Every structure is written in structure tokens, then in C-alpha cells.
Amino acid sequence: MRWLAEYSLEAIAQAVRQVAPELDGRPITTRALVNKDDPMWWSSSAVIDGQYVAKFAWSRAAAERLAHEIAVLDELPVPYLPKVVASSTDPLLLVTELVAGASLFEVIDSIDRDEAGRQLASFLGALHACGGAYPPATLQPASTDVLRKRFGRWARPDQQATVIKWCEWVEKVLGTPRGSVLVHGDLHGGNQVWDGGQLRAVVDFETAGLAEPEYDLRAFPGTGPGVELLTATMHHYPGELDPERVMAWHVRHALGDALWRSEAGVPLPDHRTPPEWVADLTDRFAALGVAPS
Structure with a gap:
């Protein structure tokens, strides 16, 4: 499992390029960070081209939680789940369709x-x-x-x-x-x-x-x-x-x-x-x- 080396637009874009190359070059909008002093919470999400959500992490503790989510979503046959577009643990990234609401x-x-x-x-x-x-x-x-x-x-x-x-x-x-x-x-x-x-x-x-x-x-x-x-x-x-x-x-x-x-x-x-x-x-x-x- 390989998480982002840092929280930056460049690092996010590189991960998207590797995991979902069809989305490469599309605009990425990041969120304001909270709890950034504690590595436990070094994870966030970004919106790609107003249509997709990318989740990522840049610490081991946060990466383990996201990797767990990727594994769970891959197995669940239940309603009301966001559609997974792409996922990977090397680099660690989860991309789902953005659900309006x-x-x-x-x-x-x-x-x-x-x-x-x-x-x-x-x-x-x-x-x-x-x-x-x-x-x-x-x-x-x-x-x-x-x-x-x-x-x-x-x-x-x-x-x-x-x-x-x-x-x-x-x-x-x-x-x-x-x-x-x-x-x-x-x-x-x-x-x-x-x-x-x-x-x-x-x-x-x-x-x-x-x-x-x-x-x-x-x-x-x-x-x-x-x-x-x-x-x-x-x-x-x-x-x-x-x-x-x-x-x-x-x-x-x-x-x-x-x-x-x-x-x-x-x-x-x-x-x-x-x-x-x-x-x-x-x-x-x-x-x-x-x-x-």
C-alpha cells in the first residue's frame, strides 16, 4: 500500500493519472483541511471536474482506513452505494461518481x-x-x-x-x-x-x-x-x-x-x-x- 507523500494538488493529480487515466487533466477542486496536526486524520477528498469524488490519504493511519473502505465497497451488494469508478492501493486512491444532493x-x-x-x-x-x-x-x-x-x-x-x-x-x-x-x-x-x-x-x-x-x-x-x-x-x-x-x-x-x-x-x-x-x-x-x- 502506497499513500500520497504529501497533501498537494500535484500529488493528487499524479495519483489520479495513475489510477484513473481517463480523468487525467480534468480540473481538481480540493477541500479545506481540518485536524491536519494529527496524522490519524491525514485524509481528505477532492472533486474532479464536478462529476467525481477522489478520496486519498497521506499517512499510514489514514491510509489503512481508506484501504479498508475500498475493500468493503468492492464486496457490498447493497443499495444506495456510490458507483466506484476506479480504486487502487498503489497508489492509494478511491474515485466514485459524485452524487448530487x-x-x-x-x-x-x-x-x-x-x-x-x-x-x-x-x-x-x-x-x-x-x-x-x-x-x-x-x-x-x-x-x-x-x-x-x-x-x-x-x-x-x-x-x-x-x-x-x-x-x-x-x-x-x-x-x-x-x-x-x-x-x-x-x-x-x-x-x-x-x-x-x-x-x-x-x-x-x-x-x-x-x-x-x-x-x-x-x-x-x-x-x-x-x-x-x-x-x-x-x-x-x-x-x-x-x-x-x-x-x-x-x-x-x-x-x-x-x-x-x-x-x-x-x-x-x-x-x-x-x-x-x-x-x-x-x-x-x-x-x-x-x-x-
Whole structure:
């Protein structure tokens, strides 16, 4: 496996020339870099001629994730995948067709959530039914130990005991083993492309692997007002999903996101505060009829 020596337009163009020579010479538009101080995140994407997306990396850690995505996309017989135009690990590059549309975050207030849930359930059902020898998914949410030790300073004093209680409940719920399936691993709204109320593509399979099916729904309770998207997806899903396990993962996901952003001085995505996110979690538990005790 050979990744880019550096992040530069010249290095990207050279990789495109080798992997997809039919696209050589077409204009390449790069993205602004984030987290560029940590080699773990030395990866990005560029748009070629307004029609294709090229993903690349320039460190071993980032390259391993992209190589994993290339291998996964090469095997998956599921709907809503972007069409792979070319891929290679020497040099490391993944080129897919650009899918027109907007992220779920941008359209959630304007689409029918039951229909959206039906489409997401179709994708998840097909993905979770895939066989194959896959490694465990890279589980990203903060652990309950981390939340118990560090989140308190960001919550209101009257919320701190509640957060501790939630951590104990999460440990109890997730302490019981659950069968593993192939999961996307990072199925938030930014990794979904929607257009005209239709799911056009699910992207970014770098963390795909084996985990319980509820893990893939951990961001759904916080997508849009209320929990309608989650309940619709669970209703249409071709199998059994446990709302308690979804919410247990959601607690780790939501509080973990609020924690790292607060500690890094990065605004929360909706520009509100950690105490407001704790209040939102309380409302979501109530809406789902889940009692974390």
C-alpha cells in the first residue's frame, strides 16, 4: 500500500493519472483541511471536474482506513452505494461518481420522516444481512468511564447525578452480549446524500465492521426534532431492534460528542450547550418510553 507523500494538488493529480487515466487533466477542486496536526486524520477528498469524488490519504493511519473502505465497497451488494469508478492501493486512491444532493442534516425538516425511515431501513437491512469475514467496527463513542470522570464539569450541577445514572444504565444495557452484523459504523446525517426526499447515497465506509445492529442507529435519536426518524426506521427495519440499546449507544455518542468539542473549544454542531444536550436526552428517553434506571 502506497499513500500520497504529501497533501498537494500535484500529488493528487499524479495519483489520479495513475489510477484513473481517463480523468487525467480534468480540473481538481480540493477541500479545506481540518485536524491536519494529527496524522490519524491525514485524509481528505477532492472533486474532479464536478462529476467525481477522489478520496486519498497521506499517512499510514489514514491510509489503512481508506484501504479498508475500498475493500468493503468492492464486496457490498447493497443499495444506495456510490458507483466506484476506479480504486487502487498503489497508489492509494478511491474515485466514485459524485452524487448530487444534500446531507440529511440539511433536509431533515423538509422530508417525510416515515418515508425517510423506510429508505434508511432498506439500506440497513441489506447491509446488516451481508455475510463475510469483517473485522470488528471501530467503536467511536466515548466510554462510560470517560463520561463519568470528565463530563460533569460541562453539565449543570443538578444534571451531574443524572449523567452518572445514565452511565450506570448504559453499562447494564450494553453489558449483555448481542449478535454482530456488518455495520456502516458512522451513519450520521453528513454521510447520507438526499435529493427530492430520496436517499441517493450512503458514503464513508472507513469504519465499517462487525457490531450489533443498534450501533448503526446511535445518531438517529438526535437527527431532527423529536425521535420520528428513529421510530420510523425501526418500524420499517426487517428485523428486531431494541430501543434501549439504541439509546444506550446514543448516550455515549451524544455526550461523547459534546465532551470532546467542549474540551477542544469547538462549538457544538447546533451551537447550543452541553446542558441543553443533556435536557434533549431526557426528552428523547421520555418520547421513546425508555426509563434509564
